[in-house]
Amino acid sequence: MKSKSEHIPVYSLQSFTDSGEERQLFQVEPFDANRHFSVEYPHRHDFFEVLYLSKGAGFHVIDSNKYEIKPPCIFFMSPGQAHKIDFSNDIEGFIFIFTAEFYLINKTNQNRLIEFPFFFTVQQDNPPLYLQSAADVEFLESLFKRGVAEIQKGSNYSIELLRSVLDLILTTSATLYKSGESSLNKGKGHILVKKFLQLVEENYHNNLTVSEYADILLITANHLTQTVTQLTGKTSLQIIKAKQVLEIKRLLVHTNLTVAEIATRLSFPDQSYFSKFFKRETGISPLQYRSGQI
Numbered sequence: 001m002k003s004k005s006e007h008i009p010v011y012s013l014q015s016f017t018d019s020g021e022e023r024q025l026f027q028v029e030p031f032d033a034n035r036h037f038s039v040e041y042p043h044r045h046d047f048f049e050v051l052y053l054s055k056g057a058g059f060h061v062i063d064s065n066k067y068e069i070k071p072p073c074i075f076f077m078s079p080g081q082a083h084k085i086d087f088s089n090d091i092e093g094f095i096f097i098f099t100a101e102f103y104l105i106n107k108t109n110q111n112r113l114i115e116f117p118f119f120f121t122v123q124q125d126n127p128p129l130y131l132q133s134a135a136d137v138e139f140l141e142s143l144f145k146r147g148v149a150e151i152q153k154g155s156n157y158s159i160e161l162l163r164s165v166l167d168l169i170l171t172t173s174a175t176l177y178k179s180g181e182s183s184l185n186k187g188k189g190h191i192l193v194k195k196f197l198q199l200v201e202e203n204y205h206n207n208l209t210v211s212e213y214a215d216i217l218l219i220t221a222n223h224l225t226q227t228v229t230q231l232t233g234k235t236s237l238q239i240i241k242a243k244q245v246l247e248i249k250r251l252l253v254h255t256n257l258t259v260a261e262i263a264t265r266l267s268f269p270d271q272s273y274f275s276k277f278f279k280r281e282t283g284i285s286p287l288q289y290r291s292g293q294i
Helices: 100-104 134-151 159-176 188-206 210-217 221-232 236-254 259-265 271-282 286-292
Strands: 026-032 043-045 048-055 058-062 065-069 073-077 082-087 092-098
Touching: 026 048, 026 134, 026 159, 043 082, 048 134, 048 159, 058 073, 092 100, 092 134, 092 159, 100 159, 134 159, 188 210, 188 221, 188 236, 210 221, 210 236, 221 236, 236 259, 236 271, 236 286, 259 271, 259 286, 271 286
Parallel strands: none
Antiparallel strands: 026 092, 048 073, 048 092, 058 065, 058 082
């Protein structure tokens, strides 16, 4: 049995590159079963990821959602999400990973990334884009290949060209992406909910209240909850609690931390309150959940 660690690994972009640069903001490269690095699963990223797969099979679990790998397809991941990918040895494709800074540095609209329907989704899911058109496949694949070719120039690559390639990949994908968000109002309320979901991803371990999230967003708690409920069908508190429960389950299954240590890590006041919270939300105690998963 694989030994458990004391955390779910969080990988920075440097972990996925061999450039030697101290502060890497992006990387685009072929994706196959023989990549030059190894990672533990599940793990998180502190960057955005676009994974295009042209061949192979398997499953990709992002947070609590499981998706089948059916090439040609593209998966999108936001910072903070935990994922696990099981794929066949003949897997092939390309991966473009990047920080928000890399993409937004020259953008006047600093909300542009979260406006895409596949990042920090209002539905809190991450279905892949299954490509249907041969023309779309050819175009998107050519963009990834162009990015790889540019990187291979070494120090002579054009960072602006790479930003343009990424922008084309994201914009083209957004026009093809089928999600419930296409029917939603993409106004201020939509962006507010996405910002809230992003904040929950970044701060779940701090056990913040709805009011504290509202303060960060410079709005009232009532306005936050009304907007979130209107667009998601869930209250702000329900989303916060669901995220906490998900993280508790991960730590119970994938780490050897004690219940008390998990309570401390997630900023609960004490183990008793933590255990009561988990049982109220799930119907079983933390130890019962852990033993049931072994």
